[in-house]
Amino acid sequence: MYDSGKIILGIVIFIALFTFPTWYLFTNGEPKPMPDLVFPENEDQKECVYNSEYMRASHMDLLNEWRDKVVREGQRTFTTSKGKNFEMSLTKTCLGCHSNKAQFCDKCHDYLDVTPYCWDCHVDPSQLENQ
Amino acid sequence: MDITRRKLLKLAGLGALGLTAGKYAKIFAKESFNKISSMNIGSTKRWAMVVDVRKCLVKEDCRDCINACHTTHNVPDLGNLKDEVKWIWKEDFENVFIEQENHYLEENLKEKRVPIFCNHCDNPPCVRVCPTQATWKREEDGIVMMDWHRCIGCRYCVVACPYGSRSFNWRDPRPFVKETNSDFPTRSKGVVEKCTFCEKRLAEGLAPACVEACKEKALIFGNLNDPKSEVRELLKENFSIRRKPGLGTEPEIYYLV
Amino acid sequence: MLEHALKGSKKYWGWIFSLSIIIVIGVFFYLKQFAFGLGITGLSRDVSWGFYIAQLTFLVGVAASGVMVVLPYYLHDYKQFGKLTILGEFLAIAAVAMCILFVFVDVGQPVRLMNILLYPSPSSILFWDTVVLSGYMLINIVISHVVLDSERKSIPPPKWIKPVIIISIPWAISIHTVTAFLYAGLAARPFWMTAVLAPRFLASAFSSGPALLLVLVFIIKRITKFDPGKEAVQKLALIITYAMAANIFFILMEFFTAFYSSIPEHIHHFQYLFFGLEGHTTLVPWMWASAILGVTSLVLLFIPKIRKNEDYLFIICVAIFISIWIDKGLGMVVTGFIPTPLGDVVDYWPTIPEALISLSIWAIGFFLITVFYKIALSVRKEVMT
Numbered sequence: 001m002y003d004s005g006k007i008i009l010g011i012v013i014f015i016a017l018f019t020f021p022t023w024y025l026f027t028n029g030e031p032k033p034m035p036d037l038v039f040p041e042n043e044d045q046k047e048c049v050y051n052s053e054y055m056r057a058s059h060m061d062l063l064n065e066w067r068d069k070v071v072r073e074g075q076r077t078f079t080t081s082k083g084k085n086f087e088m089s090l091t092k093t094c095l096g097c098h099s100n101k102a103q104f105c106d107k108c109h110d111y112l113d114v115t116p117y118c119w120d121c122h123v124d125p126s127q128l129e130n131q
Numbered sequence: 132m133d134i135t136r137r138k139l140l141k142l143a144g145l146g147a148l149g150l151t152a153g154k155y156a157k158i159f160a161k162e163s164f165n166k167i168s169s170m171n172i173g174s175t176k177r178w179a180m181v182v183d184v185r186k187c188l189v190k191e192d193c194r195d196c197i198n199a200c201h202t203t204h205n206v207p208d209l210g211n212l213k214d215e216v217k218w219i220w221k222e223d224f225e226n227v228f229i230e231q232e233n234h235y236l237e238e239n240l241k242e243k244r245v246p247i248f249c250n251h252c253d254n255p256p257c258v259r260v261c262p263t264q265a266t267w268k269r270e271e272d273g274i275v276m277m278d279w280h281r282c283i284g285c286r287y288c289v290v291a292c293p294y295g296s297r298s299f300n301w302r303d304p305r306p307f308v309k310e311t312n313s314d315f316p317t318r319s320k321g322v323v324e325k326c327t328f329c330e331k332r333l334a335e336g337l338a339p340a341c342v343e344a345c346k347e348k349a350l351i352f353g354n355l356n357d358p359k360s361e362v363r364e365l366l367k368e369n370f371s372i373r374r375k376p377g378l379g380t381e382p383e384i385y386y387l388v
Numbered sequence: 389m390l391e392h393a394l395k396g397s398k399k400y401w402g403w404i405f406s407l408s409i410i411i412v413i414g415v416f417f418y419l420k421q422f423a424f425g426l427g428i429t430g431l432s433r434d435v436s437w438g439f440y441i442a443q444l445t446f447l448v449g450v451a452a453s454g455v456m457v458v459l460p461y462y463l464h465d466y467k468q469f470g471k472l473t474i475l476g477e478f479l480a481i482a483a484v485a486m487c488i489l490f491v492f493v494d495v496g497q498p499v500r501l502m503n504i505l506l507y508p509s510p511s512s513i514l515f516w517d518t519v520v521l522s523g524y525m526l527i528n529i530v531i532s533h534v535v536l537d538s539e540r541k542s543i544p545p546p547k548w549i550k551p552v553i554i555i556s557i558p559w560a561i562s563i564h565t566v567t568a569f570l571y572a573g574l575a576a577r578p579f580w581m582t583a584v585l586a587p588r589f590l591a592s593a594f595s596s597g598p599a600l601l602l603v604l605v606f607i608i609k610r611i612t613k614f615d616p617g618k619e620a621v622q623k624l625a626l627i628i629t630y631a632m633a634a635n636i637f638f639i640l641m642e643f644f645t646a647f648y649s650s651i652p653e654h655i656h657h658f659q660y661l662f663f664g665l666e667g668h669t670t671l672v673p674w675m676w677a678s679a680i681l682g683v684t685s686l687v688l689l690f691i692p693k694i695r696k697n698e699d700y701l702f703i704i705c706v707a708i709f710i711s712i713w714i715d716k717g718l719g720m721v722v723t724g725f726i727p728t729p730l731g732d733v734v735d736y737w738p739t740i741p742e743a744l745i746s747l748s749i750w751a752i753g754f755f756l757i758t759v760f761y762k763i764a765l766s767v768r769k770e771v772m773t
Contacts, residue, residue, distance in 0.1 A: 071278050074269065076334055091313060120319040121279060123205075128311055212734075213432040226730040232652070256575060262514035263503040283503050284426075284496020286436040287514055293576035295729045299436060299496065301427030320425035321496025375729075378575040 035111045038103035048097070049078060049086055063090065063118070090122045101126060176272040177253075177355040178328055179383040180342075181365050184224075184245055186349035196246055197221070199344030200326070205317040207304035216298040218326040219248040219341055228386075230375055240388065246341075246350070249296040249326040250374065250382030251275045257288035257297065266323075273383065274328045284321040293375050294382070297325045328352075355383070389540060392766035393759040399611070403758060407751045414748015417741040418493060426496055429742040432734065435725040439738040440494035442721040443746055444487050446596070446713055447753075448567045449589060451483035451524065453597020455560035456627050462553050468620040472605070474539075477532040478760035479601060480560075484525040486753040493745055513569045520563045527556045532760075540767045564589050577724040579657040582645075588638040589716075595631035596712035598624050599705040604757065606702045614765055625701055629689040632708060636686060639715075657723050665726070666733045671719060678714035681707045 001007060040046070048055060050062070066088040069075045078086045086093050098104045101124050109116065187193075200206065200219045209215050221244035225236065255275050258268050265282035268275050289297045303320045311317065315331065318324050329339035337343070342350045353362035362385075365371075371385040396404075421428045431438045454476035460466035461473050492498050509515045531553055538545040568586035575581065602624055608614045646654040659665050661675045685707045694700045722736050738746070 067280055071276070071280065072267075074271070074330070074334065091316070117319070121316040123311055123313045123316060125313040128313060212434075214427050215433055222730055226732070229729075229731045259511045260514065260574075262509050262512040262518070263500075263507045264509050265503075281500070281503055281507070282497065283500045285494070285514065286496070287512070287570075289436045290724075291574050291576055293729050295434070298433055300425065301431070301433075302425035319497075320427075323496075380575070 032111065035107035037107050038100060040097045040099070042097075047080075047082075047084065049080055049093075060116075066090075090118060091125065095125060099126060175270065175356065177383070178251065178272050178274055178333075179353065179355045179362055179385065180328075180339075181351040181353075181362050181371070181385045181387060182246060183347075183349045183351065183365075183387045184240075184243060185387060186347040187243070187246065188347060192244070193346075194221075195344045195346060196341035196350060199340040200248075200329075202310060203312055203329070203332075203340040204315050205304075205308045205312055206324075207300075207307035207317075208309060209302075209304075209307050214301040216300060216304060216324065218298070218324070219246055221246050227374060228372065230377065231372075245386065247294065247296070247374070248341075248384070249275060249328075250294055250380070250384045251326075251328055253381035253383060254379055256291040256293065256380060260287045260291040262287065269330075272333075274330050275325075276330065277324060277327055279316075279318050279322050279324070282322040284323065286323060288323055293378050293380060297323050299323050389536065389763050389767055392763045395766075396762065400758075400762070404755065407755045407758070410751035411748045411755065414745045414751065417744045418748075421493070421741060421745065422498075426494075428739065430737050430739045431742075432736065434728045434732065434734045435722060435736040437494075437721055437725070438736055439718075439742055439746055440490050442717045443749070444490040444494070445567060445589075445721060446717040447483045447487045447490070448521070448564055449593030449712075449716065450597045450600060451480045451487065451521075452560045452564040452590070452593045453601070454480035454528070455557050456594050456598050456631075457601070457624070458553065458560075459557050460623070462550070463557065466623070468617055468623060471614075471616045472601070472620055472624070474532055474536055474764050475605065475761065476601060477528045477535075478764060479597070479604070479757060480528045481525060481532065482753045482756040482760065484521055484528070485756055486749055487521060488525075489749045489752060490746075493749070513566060513573065517563075517566050517570060520559065520566050524556070524559055524563050527552060527559060531556060536764060536767055539771060542771055561590065564593050571724065576729060578653045579724045580720075582642065584638050584641055588635065588642075591631050591635035591638055592712045592716055595628050595635055596709050596716075598628050598631070599708045599712075602628070602705045603702065603709065604761070606698065606705075608761060608765065612765055614768075621698065621701070622696065625689065625695050628705070628708065629686070629695070632682070632686045632689065635712070636682060656727050660726050660733065661719055661723055668726070668733050668735055670735055670737060671722070674714050675719055678711045678719065681711035682715070685711065 050058075055062070066078070069078075070088050076087055076089075078088045080086070089096075095101060108114075197217075197219050201208070201217075204218065206218055207216050224240045224243045224245050225231075225233075227245045227247055251274055253268075253273065255266075255268055258266055258275060261267070262285060263281050263283055265278045266275060266288055267278075284299065286299050289299055300318055300320045300322055305317055308317055329337070329341075332339060339350075339352055342352045351361055351365060353360035355362060357363065365387065366385055369387045371387050373382045373385055376382070429438065429440075457469045457472045457476040461469040492501065495501060504515060504518050531549060534549045535545050565586045568589040571577070571580035572582065572585040602621065605614075605616055605621070609616075643658065646658050656665060660668065661671055662679075663669075664672050685704045688694045688700070688704055694704075725734070725736070727733050
């Protein structure tokens with residue numbers, strides 16, 4: 001390898017920069033506390049379309065599936081494994097129970113610095129009072 | 132092993148290409164399967180609208196249908212001709228039926244403002260030109276649909292529409308939506324929109340918003356495949372014309388003049 | 389070979405620097421457009437395609453014009469074009485790169501551009517345009533790399549490159565035909581619904597593209613020792629002459645069918661362009677300038693004494709390029725929308741952000757041409773010494 005000294009040094013610096021978020025956290029005090037989500041209170045809002053573990057990991061895939069089913073196939077009803085029917089709607093169904101988007105959806109999204117663009121179009125009813 | 136800089140770059144490029152090719156093959160396979168599984172079997176409807184121009188009010192500049200549609204669907208009011216977005220609006224008779232050049236047109240039609248909107252053509256040129264199938268004609272009922280998630284905003288459909296029915300969001304529409312209806316999403320900037328025959332209301336068993344709002348009952352909506360429907364009866368007994376029929380688009384909005 | 393682009397005179401770096409400034413300004417305005425939306429341009433609900441798409445259309449023609457040197461050399465063994473083919477291929481790559489950039493700045497949701505490839509739509513000509521343009525770029529990258537590399541090593545190019553080069557010839561014709569099909573099949577726009585649109589596109593491409601190539605060749609001749617030879621230049625001038633004659637002939641054919649039939653739908657667009665319609669005369673001076681430049685250039689080209697004078701030829705080529713740029717890059721696209729399908733006459737003119745973004749894409753194209761030509765000529769110089 002030509003210039004092996006410079007190249008190896010460059011690779012080491014690159015790896016250090018790339019893994020910065022990980023090692024900085026462990027060497028510099030407390031990591032930010034995990035987000036505390038506020039869940040819906042009412043009894044009839046206790047059951048989601050899937051269990052929490054699945055939703056935490058895959059709600060994005062679920063929403064994509066719902067999007068294609070509603071828009072491209074015209075199917076609007078989703079049946080859970082327990083036989084309960086839901087309308088496949090982000091605003092009406094998801095936000096119908098999780099009405100406080102700021103205390104639920106945004107908490108994790110902000111923590112992970114994720115900005116889903118769904119809200120460019122889909123309405124958050126809690127924001128409408130401010131209109 | 133000695134490797135030249137050029138060979139390394141070539142290998143890296145081919146490697147990247149190989150990774151994406153594999154992913155591409157998977158996406159292709161999934162998409163074609165989706166297409167097959169979503170084909171509808173069963174009776175098909177053919178939704179159409181009859182616009183009774185004779186009943187549409189000429190004075191007072193009635194905007195009931197326009198207001199109902201634009202409020203229901205969060206259509207923004209941009210206030211200028213350059214950026215405006217409209218799903219339904221009224222134009223002079225002579226502009227709507229521009230192929231009917233007639234210097235001695237019947238007097239009372241000369242002042243008529245006729246409501247126009249997407250014709251949901253049976254042979255839609257907009258569907259033919261869309262490079263992403265963000266707009267397509269539904270098999271089960273003939274509605275020309277819009278998928279605002281897929282639209283890339285190329286505006287080819289706007290160019291291809293012979294009726295000027297489509298609008299593009301030249302800027303973010305949200306500040307210009309007067310009263311947001313939380314029952315329906317808004318759109319983002321950079322996508323094309325148009326009348327969708329209220330397919331969401333139809334799925335809930337309701338009539339299109341404009342049809343419901345018209346006090347004169349000048350808009351009649353129905354299924355052309357049902358010989359007993361009101362639209363079929365009206366078309367049987369009244370003279371009707373369509374916009375630019377010679378272009379072969381087969382528009383499904385019939386105007387009774 | 390890329391390292392040749394990193395070594396140059398003060399003038400070379402000055403030119404690169406100036407282009408970079410223009411590019412940075414364009415990027416700044418594009419970020420504004422990305423944040424605000426395409427409303428920052430002069431486009432409107434009625435005129436939904438304008439300056440950006442017009443540049444794209446014109447540049448596909450420039451890209452296709454490489455075939456005018458490739459075809460005689462490779463298919464008919466016209467050795468005199470030997471020094472020019474690589475320049476034509478590099479010009480094609482730069483032109484297609486500009487086309488892709490103009491598409492990128494024109495769509496409302498550029499991050500979704502991959503949808504064209506993820507959801508192929510064979511009924512859409514835009515899909516096919518994407519396919520053939522990408523393919524053409526790839527072909528030219530492969531050809532120019534392999535051929536130049538072989539020249540650098542002073543060995544004949546590998547045998548497998550010959551069929552690739554032969555394929556590039558009909559492929560070049562196809563890219564501009566498909567681009568014409570974007571327009572020529574739309575019942576909604578009678579101005580474009582003409583069978584002669586694709587032939588017109590090709591004729592104007594084969595005159596404006598080689599004209600640009602000749603201009604670039606003359607400039608290189610001034611600043612380096614590169615000389616393609618008098619015969620090559622004259623043959624190219626002859627090709628430009630005949631292509632321009634065909635182009636003007638096609639335009640006159642359009643005038644005849646429109647005005648003799650006196651169908652309002654057909655006449656109105658030409659009236660708007662050359663005489664103004666309902667008081668809207670935005671494009672009238674431009675179209676007459678284009679017409680005068682074009683016809684004068686053609687007449688001068690017919691005179692052998694003038695055609696053989698390389699100083700006059702330079703000016704004529706610039707005039708032809710400008711004339712066709714106005715016709716294709718300003719007149720053709722916008723006029724398809726005026727009058728609108730409802731009969732209204734509206735105006736369109738690019739805004740300053742729109743113009744600066746377009747200028748920066750042209751600057752990127754010239755940046756690429758400069759770098760590519762520098763590499764090609766440096767490789768040749770090295771081989772000669």
